[in-house]
Amino acid sequence: MGSQDTTAQVADTGEAGGAGTARAAGRRLLIDGRLVDSERRLASLNPATGEFLADAPDATTAEAEAAVAAARRAFDATDWSTDVEFRIRCLNQLHRALTEQREDLRELTIAEVGAPRSLTHGPHLDEAIEIVRFYADLLEEYPLTEELGEIESRGRRHRRWVEKEAAGVVAAIVAYNFPNQLALAKLAPSLAAGCTIVLKAAPDTPLITLALGELIAEHTDIPPGVVNILSSSEVAVGEVLATHPDVDMITFTGSTATGRLIMAAAGRTIKKVFLELGGKSAMVLLDDADFATAAMFAGFMVCSHAGQGCAITTRLLVPADRHDSVVEQVAATMAGVPFGDPADAKNFMGPLISERQRDKVDAMVQRAVADGATLVTGGERVDPGFFYSPTLLANVDPDSEIAQEEVFGPVLAVIPYADEDDAVRIANNSIFGLSGAVFSASDERAIGVARRIRSGTFSINGGNYFAPDAPFGGFKQSGIGREMGRAGLEEFLQAKTFATVVA
Incomplete structure (x- = not known):
């Protein structure tokens, strides 16, 4: 679920309306x-209204x-x-507390994150709690x-075994787009492993994380001391976490640019590093695909949480001779996506997180059009x-900025390809490798193509891989390591090998 952010800047946001606002203002x-x-205070805005929270x-x-x-x-x-039973009990208590407070957390998530209500019943909250x-x-x-x-060595028998123990003190830095999921995907396995943590x-979305505290x-x-949770606007606060000699491990979800800085900073003290970074994932429609179904899937997918998800497929690769017809189908889907107040269950898409992010998205769309892409639908700011x-862009050059850089907005780039090998080449033409998708009449053929594309996760004909038991992470500059699943626990463990003489 990686995203756009900065290493250390932390603003604070609240909950819209009445008693909710009072509760939000009391976060500590x-x-x-x-x-x-803290003596210093931060102001925040509701992204759906632009108003102070x-x-x-x-x-x-x-x-x-x-x-x-x-x-x-x-x-x-x-x-x-070292007390495994105690840790299990505490995790069960945390799960119970999250479940009991679920509805308050839901309303805060909608107000602070701009998450559509429907998505809070999935990865934004309910599925996150199950982590x-x-x-x-x-x-x-x-x-x-x-x-x-x-083994026998030097004339004697030796028993050998490996024990897994906690990595130590963890600094965890999360992004704004899925704050519940990202925080709990770091907090739960680190606590299970026996680590202590500064989260x-x-x-733009600290209140929901402070609520966990x-x-x-x-x-x-x-x-x-086992769990500590901070919000701050100071870049220096992030630098403390990334460079402190008493921190043993850093787990970071955010932009690739910031991930590079985190990795460099952690190198000063050789910390263990987990990075879940950006993506520019490709959805490949093979020539035997059900184009109507795939076009609808592609159109809705890029609008999920207003495109603010690093694993969202934002490049749509289609056979050149089907380009125009697929564009027409996707455009019809995207033009019909209901968006607006995220508290209204009828709306599929909510706002971007900030005016700053909207400016960035719009500037990238305008540059794409100037570079030769065709604006088919969208490309408009909507207030308040x-x-x-x-937004749908057609006839996109696979080497252009819009096809190479993460937008983090509801923008889909359609790229024509010549044949299957060309589609694989274009899909792999990226510094990223987080996710991908392929549609074909044959699962076997689709899986064969997926195996040729270098990414950490892959959807076949609409399959959903995202769940607490499924490892998530990327290849290339999309990150290092895996979050969730057994692999997610093992990120927070160190292996220690023992041997003793038995005879």
Whole structure:
């Protein structure tokens, strides 16, 4: 679910309307088991209206240092990292608290993130909560010890085994687009592994992440210092987390540009690094595909959460002789996508997160048209709020900016190809490799094409791979490592090999 953001900038947003606004304004940082405020404040806007919602804490570097110190102390001086049964109990408590507070969290997510209500019943909230359940259950049966057997060496028998232990103190930095899913996909496995964590909210959507801190402090037995949650506008706060010698691991979801900076900063102290970064995924329509179904799928997919998802397929590759007819079908779909107030269940698409992001999307569309792409539908700002109409660009050059750079808006680029080999070449013509899709009358043929495209996830004829038990991550500059699934737990573990003389 990676995205656009900056390493350390954290703004604060609130909840629209009445009592919700009051609750939002009361959000606090979680540091060393205490819910604390900060002298500095941040203002935030509702992306669906552009209006002020609330202000919230703006943590300083001193507070970031205090959070790291608390996490270090909790890891080194308590039995959190070794008490598996206690960790399972705490994860179950967290899951129960999230479930009980689900509806309040839903309304806050809609107001702060601009997430359509329907998507909060999926990856924006309900499915995200189940990540916690998955790791609580996985920890009950995951083998933290592996016997390697005995060997004979220097005339004696030696027993050898491997134990998995927590990686240590984790700094987690999340993006704005799916803040519940991103936070819980880092928080749950790191806690299951026995790590302690400093979680830094995204610049535009910190309130929902700060709400997790309140649930942890008030509804679980997770010890002080094990989880610390910050929001801040200071770039220096992110730098503290990325470079601090007491941080053992960084897990980051955001833009590839920021990921490069994170990786370089972490290299100063050789930290373990997980990166889930950008994408420019291709959907390939093979010549035997059901074009009507595929066109509808492509049109709705790029409008999901207004295109603010790194795994969304934003390049549509079609046979050259079917280009115009497919464009016509996709355009009809996109023109009919209902968008507007995300609280209204009838709307499929909500706003972009900010005016800044809308400016970026619009500028990229205008440059694409200037570079020769055909604007078929959309390309319009819609007020109030930060809405951008579903946008279709045809006859796109596969080497152009719009085909190479992540837009993070509801913009689909249609690219014609000559044959199957050409389609694979175009799909792989990218620094990214996060996801992809292929449509064909033959699953076998589609899978064959998918295996030739370098990406970490792939949808065959509309198949959904995204779930708590499925590893998610990318090839190339889309990232390092995997989130969720057993692989997601193992990112937060270190292997230690033992041997003892038995005879």
